[in-house]
Amino acid sequence: MNYIFPNLKAHSQNSDKLTSSIYSLIDKLKKHRILSETELCFILDNISLKEIPYLYKASFVVKEKYYQNRVYLRGIIEISNYCKQGCFYCGINSQNQKIERYRLSQSEILAACRIGYDLGYRTFVIQGGEDTYYTDQLMVEIIKEIKVKCADVAITLSLGEKSKESYQKLFDAGADRYLLRHEAASRRLYETIHPKYMFYDTRRECLSNLKEIGYQVGAGFMVGLPTQTNDDLVEDLLYVKSLEPHMVGIGPYLCHEDTPLRGSKSGTLQETLVMVALTRLLLPKVLLPSTTALGSLDPMGREMALEAGANVLMPNISPTENRILYEIYPDKICITDTSGQCRNCIENRIIARGHVVDLSRGDHFDIEKKLKS
Numbered sequence: 088m089n090y091i092f093p094n095l096k097a098h099s100q101n102s103d104k105l106t107s108s109i110y111s112l113i114d115k116l117k118k119h120r121i122l123s124e125t126e127l128c129f130i131l132d133n134i135s136l137k138e139i140p141y142l143y144k145a146s147f148v149v150k151e152k153y154y155q156n157r158v159y160l161r162g163i164i165e166i167s168n169y170c171k172q173g174c175f176y177c178g179i180n181s182q183n184q185k186i187e188r189y190r191l192s193q194s195e196i197l198a199a200c201r202i203g204y205d206l207g208y209r210t211f212v213i214q215g216g217e218d219t220y221y222t223d224q225l226m227v228e229i230i231k232e233i234k235v236k237c238a239d240v241a242i243t244l245s246l247g248e249k250s251k252e253s254y255q256k257l258f259d260a261g262a263d264r265y266l267l268r269h270e271a272a273s274r275r276l277y278e279t280i281h282p283k284y285m286f287y288d289t290r291r292e293c294l295s296n297l298k299e300i301g302y303q304v305g306a307g308f309m310v311g312l313p314t315q316t317n318d319d320l321v322e323d324l325l326y327v328k329s330l331e332p333h334m335v336g337i338g339p340y341l342c343h344e345d346t347p348l349r350g351s352k353s354g355t356l357q358e359t360l361v362m363v364a365l366t367r368l369l370l371p372k373v374l375l376p377s378t379t380a381l382g383s384l385d386p387m388g389r390e391m392a393l394e395a396g397a398n399v400l401m402p403n404i405s406p407t408e409n410r411i412l413y414e415i416y417p418d419k420i421c422i423t424d425t426s427g428q429c430r431n432c433i434e435n436r437i438i439a440r441g442h443v444v445d446l447s448r449g450d451h452f453d454i455e456k457k458l459k460s
């Protein structure tokens with residue numbers, strides 16, 4: 088059981104007085120980009136469906152100021168579902184004996200990049216479990232080869248925890264960005280959803296190392312985890328505010344039956360979108376993905392996230408036959424599509440909601456400004 092967003096869960100409508108207090112806090116956050124812990128908690132404890140449109144509108148206006156109605160596309164390649172870690176919420180964790188494991192060879196990764204490049208993508212997100220097969224040396228070779236063959240792309244890595252030296256080698260080889268969700272900023276919650284050999288402090292250290300090296304860094308967290316409270320979510324908001332990452336990936340927790348958290352309740356679309364919108368107000372220029380998990384939760388989930396302040400979509404360009412095996416959560420969408428089908432589908436969805444596709448590298452606002460000057 089989790090204890091978040093009581094009024095959303097109850098589908099209640101607040102009194103006008105309570106609504107006006109929430110509106111004032113949203114206005115204050117929009118203006119000052121920060122609220123106290125108590126004020127953020129007040130919003131989460133009291134927000135109801137009645138105040139949601141006001142929050143999303145505020146967040147959308149802030150996004151428009153920096154990114155207009157552009158939506159950046161990144162082609163994501165899931166290179167391996169082997170993982171040495173045991174995160175309790177993840178369907179590909181090392182303890183799950185029920186899945187067939189796969190990994191892509193160097194040439195398969197390069198071929199996926201080629202397809203992605205021809206489809207117009209100028210960012211590749213190379214994501215996988217923590218698979219020791221991909222040594223630093225192999226990843227350096229892969230990164231360098233991508234940069235030779237597709238010179239104008241940005242490379243985002245999402246390969247988990249590594250030493251600072253490893254991160255540095257990959258950066259020196261040409262990697263531009265690194266996604267490492269912090270998963271939960273509350274120490275209690277982090278320790279509840281990870282085995283004893285995974286450390287809260289290590290995760291934080293990895294994120295500060297990545298920043299220090301010079302990557303564009305992505306943090307992120309899940310909404311609706313078992314035992315999660317509004318206080319925990321406020322910790323997430325205040326942590327990303329203090330870290331100031333370039334990207335924040337926020338997704339609903341989706342219960343996978345082949346994990347230690349089997350039988351628990353999943354997070355909801357609305358709860359996740361509230362956190363997306365608040366994150367946009369706290370970090371106006373941040374890159375906010377509309378995650379595939381939101382599309383898996385609701386057919387219109389990704390579009391709704393764009394209207395709540397998200398501005399990035401990551402269509403899959405992995406070989407179709409492998410997609411079904413990268414089941415970090417259940418009922419994942421787009422697993423039977425080709426890369427070309429995903430590209431068209433996403434573009435149509437973006438245009439249908441009045442946004443436009445931006446196929447540039449899609450750097451963070453400040454980096455783009457710096458690169459142009």
Ligand code: SF4
Binds near residue numbers: 171172174181247
């Ligand atoms: S969340 Fe990442 S690190 Fe954890 S088990 Fe899944 S793939 Fe491995």
